[in-house]
Amino acid sequence: MMNVDLQQERASATIDSEDFAQWWAGGKTNLEQRRSLESQFFNDPQFDDVIPASCLSYKERYEHSVARGTQFLHKLRQWFSEKQGKNNVCDLNTLQEFRFLLSGPLGTGLFQQSFPLRLHFSMFVSTLLNQGTEEQQRKWLSRAWHMDGIIGTYAQTELGHGSYIRGLETRADYDAEHEEFILNTPNLTAYKWWPGGLGQTANMVVVLGQLYVGEKHCGLQSFLVRIRDEQTHEPILGVDVGDIGPKLGANCVNNGYLGFQNVRIPRDQMLMKNAQVTSDGKFIQSGQPLLLYGTMVFVRVITVRDVMFELLQAGTIATRYSAVRRQSPIEPGKPEPQILDHLTQQAKIFPQLARGVSYRLVADWLWQFYQNVMQTLEKKDSALASDSLAELHAVSCCLKAVATQEASEGIDILRKACGGHGYMASANFDSIYGLATAAYTYEGEYTVLLLQTARFLVRQYVDSLKRKILPGSVTYLRDVSRLVWGKDLVENCVRSLEIASLEQIRLAWQCQKEQRKRGLGVEQSNNLAGRQLVAAATAHAHAFLTRTTVRELRRIVSGLKPSVAGILTQLMELFVLDTFLRQAGQVLRWNSINGRQLRQVEQRFEQLLSKLRPNAVALVDGFDFHDRVLGSTLGAYDGRVYERLMAEARRNPLNQETVNSSFYSHLQPMMRGKL
Numbered sequence: 001m002m003n004v005d006l007q008q009e010r011a012s013a014t015i016d017s018e019d020f021a022q023w024w025a026g027g028k029t030n031l032e033q034r035r036s037l038e039s040q041f042f043n044d045p046q047f048d049d050v051i052p053a054s055c056l057s058y059k060e061r062y063e064h065s066v067a068r069g070t071q072f073l074h075k076l077r078q079w080f081s082e083k084q085g086k087n088n089v090c091d092l093n094t095l096q097e098f099r100f101l102l103s104g105p106l107g108t109g110l111f112q113q114s115f116p117l118r119l120h121f122s123m124f125v126s127t128l129l130n131q132g133t134e135e136q137q138r139k140w141l142s143r144a145w146h147m148d149g150i151i152g153t154y155a156q157t158e159l160g161h162g163s164y165i166r167g168l169e170t171r172a173d174y175d176a177e178h179e180e181f182i183l184n185t186p187n188l189t190a191y192k193w194w195p196g197g198l199g200q201t202a203n204m205v206v207v208l209g210q211l212y213v214g215e216k217h218c219g220l221q222s223f224l225v226r227i228r229d230e231q232t233h234e235p236i237l238g239v240d241v242g243d244i245g246p247k248l249g250a251n252c253v254n255n256g257y258l259g260f261q262n263v264r265i266p267r268d269q270m271l272m273k274n275a276q277v278t279s280d281g282k283f284i285q286s287g288q289p290l291l292l293y294g295t296m297v298f299v300r301v302i303t304v305r306d307v308m309f310e311l312l313q314a315g316t317i318a319t320r321y322s323a324v325r326r327q328s329p330i331e332p333g334k335p336e337p338q339i340l341d342h343l344t345q346q347a348k349i350f351p352q353l354a355r356g357v358s359y360r361l362v363a364d365w366l367w368q369f370y371q372n373v374m375q376t377l378e379k380k381d382s383a384l385a386s387d388s389l390a391e392l393h394a395v396s397c398c399l400k401a402v403a404t405q406e407a408s409e410g411i412d413i414l415r416k417a418c419g420g421h422g423y424m425a426s427a428n429f430d431s432i433y434g435l436a437t438a439a440y441t442y443e444g445e446y447t448v449l450l451l452q453t454a455r456f457l458v459r460q461y462v463d464s465l466k467r468k469i470l471p472g473s474v475t476y477l478r479d480v481s482r483l484v485w486g487k488d489l490v491e492n493c494v495r496s497l498e499i500a501s502l503e504q505i506r507l508a509w510q511c512q513k514e515q516r517k518r519g520l521g522v523e524q525s526n527n528l529a530g531r532q533l534v535a536a537a538t539a540h541a542h543a544f545l546t547r548t549t550v551r552e553l554r555r556i557v558s559g560l561k562p563s564v565a566g567i568l569t570q571l572m573e574l575f576v577l578d579t580f581l582r583q584a585g586q587v588l589r590w591n592s593i594n595g596r597q598l599r600q601v602e603q604r605f606e607q608l609l610s611k612l613r614p615n616a617v618a619l620v621d622g623f624d625f626h627d628r629v630l631g632s633t634l635g636a637y638d639g640r641v642y643e644r645l646m647a648e649a650r651r652n653p654l655n656q657e658t659v660n661s662s663f664y665s666h667l668q669p670m671m672r673g674k675l
């Protein structure tokens with residue numbers, strides 16, 4: 001039976017959640033296909049949970065995720081190859097499509113804390129694709145794609161170094177006599193530490209290590225290394241490998257450690273698309289060295305999409321719960337309202353929904369941009385390639401940083417918006433938050449990435465002073481006009497964010513110059529200007545996110561059904577206004593905006609909350625998360641929150657006996673003074 005408040009919400013909405021769902025899924029066919037695929041898994045008893053996953057031990061969780069992960073991949077592959085037909089070869093698009101099935105809603109529905117085979121596709125196969133020569137791809141790619149004797153992961157980070165990649169200590173020495181590389185972990189801090197699936201799952205890794213040919217240091221390179229025997233799965237001689245232990249979240253990923261002692265691999269297992277070692281020991285850098293970092297760029301790009309889903313999962317749970325939960329009369333003597341009717345509750349939830357929708361538009365744009373840059377890189381026009389890569393790196397760094405930070409923060413706001421019940425593991429905010437906040441750190445820590453973007457921004461700012469043509473993402477730096485507060489509030493807000501960004505970049509640049517004038521070197525100056533540089537990259541990200549959201553929505557809006565266009569326009573506006581208000585410190589620092597104008601934005605913000613209120617439940621229904629994907633007692637479609645909370649408590653293994661054995665062994669002796 002459906003909760004009556006949710007029934008009422010759905011009946012009175014002015015948008016059709018099905019129309020929204022079709023747009024969200026990329027069309028009716030896509031939606032039907034996704035639903036049919038999900039039902040094949042979610043209705044299959046072999047994918048049911050007997051015991052709540054949160055009640056399993058760390059080891060049991062791992063074993064369960066491998067058992068389920070292999071069944072999942074087997075079934076999914078069959079479905080995917082039928083769908084792809086003859087096109088079932090591994091290229092960038094196919095990989096992204098498949099990876100999305102693993103990490104998007106379907107994968108999430110089956111693995112709330114992720115699973116260890118995920119890295120194989122997102123990082124191992126993508127590295128082979130991006131960094132292997134054609135010959136290497138012929139030898140390895142198809143096997144890897146089909147997991148034929150190969151389960152891989154990506155081993156870059158070490159115990160001592162993660163952010164500063166040049167500081168990695170793993171060594172690969174070329175032995176020309178045997179045409180082999182010898183891999184070594186010279187000390188404790190050189191142990192690889194963190195790679196997903198490394199602990200007990202993977203049998204091959206892409207390893208990043210410092211290449212030495214004789215005495216010559218040839219920089220970091222990537223190597224394909226077998227670490228476990230294909231048949232027995234025992235570690236190869238000289239390999240020391242294991243799991244690093246429980247973490248704040250993502251506890252089924254099987255993150256591992258790895259050390260090498262004189263492990264030999266053939267010469268052709270250095271990934272040689274951009275750099276080669278010839279058999280007689282000559283090192284040739286034939287391509288752009290930075291392409292070694294290509295896998296990281298790929299994952300940063302797709303992470304924006306991953307955290308968008310996590311934010312909207314949490315948003316769906318909080319919205320439905322807030323429509324079911326009734327508490328605290330607004331007027332004395334009146335019935336308790338749905339908590340969603342408290343304006344402050346709307347102000348916690350709706351901006352997160354709007355943010356998620358904005359990330360969706362931006363993530364689509366970013367993926368397109370990434371593909372365009374990859375095509376440019378293939379064309380071998382080195383100047384163009386290097387400019388495009390620099391812009392892609394800068395944009396992806398700041399978007400990944402800000403999106404993961406805001407999504408994690410948003411998920412926690414949504415968790416708190418569910419009061420005490422939000423804190424239950426069965427509400428599932430812990431898993432969702434655990435994954436989103438991991439993304440804040442992995443694939444480039446937040447501050448470290450923002451500093452990368454800031455370097456690019458300062459350079460572009462200096463170019464703008466020289467009247468040079470600027471890349472698309474920063475053309476606004478050429479516009480030095482002041483803010484003219486007009487009728488269009490969205491434009492006022494976006495423009496003021498752009499001005500704040502421009503001025504903050506100018507300030508960061510001035511800070512660097514001041515330090516230089518004091519006689520400090522470039523690096524020390526950068527360090528001392530660090531806070532301003534981070535503020536500049538953050539301001540740029542906000543300006544870019546808002547401008548891109550507005551532009552992308554306007555580009556597609558005419559092709560949408562009016563009700564979908566209407567709610568998306570409200571969400572876009574809410575996102576822009578919310579960003580403006582949250583960044584008010586920066587905005588007011590760099591723009592002349594008076595109290596009346598600020599109030600105008602606040603009033604419109606509150607008006608938008610009221611406009612969205614009647615359609616809130618229909619909107620989150622339109623994201624079309626299956627109950628299994630939400631995995632939450634609070635967020636299920638039928639809204640039977642209290643029944644589910646109680647049923648879940650009763651399933652708890654502790655409640656399977658009326659008296660626990662610890663009563664006899666400890667509590668009773670204590671009460672009888674017999675300890």
Ligand SMILES: CCCCCCCCCC/C=C\C/C=C/C(=O)SCCNC(=O)CCNC(=O)[C@H](O)C(C)(C)COP(=O)(O)OP(=O)(O)OC[C@H]1O[C@@H](n2cnc3c(N)ncnc32)[C@H](O)[C@@H]1OP(=O)(O)O
Nearest residue numbers: 103107108114156162163165250290293393442443444455
């Ligand atoms: C079903 C469930 C769903 C979800 C589950 C999720 C659960 C978890 C699953 C796991 C997922 C992901 C796994 C994560 C994997 C990893 O984390 S892999 C390790 C990633 N590591 C990093 O990202 C390290 C960050 N550090 C760096 O990238 C670089 O070292 C840094 C950029 C900081 C380099 O700094 P410098 O030392 O200053 O620069 P240098 O290396 O010398 O570079 C010189 C030059 O090059 C520019 N640059 C740097 N990087 C790039 C790049 N990638 N592309 C293009 N250009 C680049 C840099 O800006 C410099 O340019 P300039 O012109 O000199 O300014």
Ligand SMILES: Cc1cc2nc3c(=O)[nH]c(=O)nc-3n(C[C@H](O)[C@H](O)[C@H](O)COP(=O)(O)OP(=O)(O)OC[C@H]3O[C@@H](n4cnc5c(N)ncnc54)[C@H](O)[C@@H]3O)c2cc1C
Nearest residue numbers: 155156157161162163194195196438441442443444445447
């Ligand atoms: C869940 C998870 C999964 C992961 N999966 C993998 C994987 O599959 N493969 C893999 O190779 N790695 C993986 N990693 C490792 C991850 O990429 C690194 O942890 C990440 O890049 C951050 O590096 P770090 O741990 O060295 O942090 P640190 O760099 O030590 O960061 C600590 C602090 O130092 C600051 N800091 C560091 N450098 C600077 C600087 N230049 N300027 C200013 N401040 C600085 C940071 O801002 C931060 O506040 C994973 C990590 C996590 C959490």
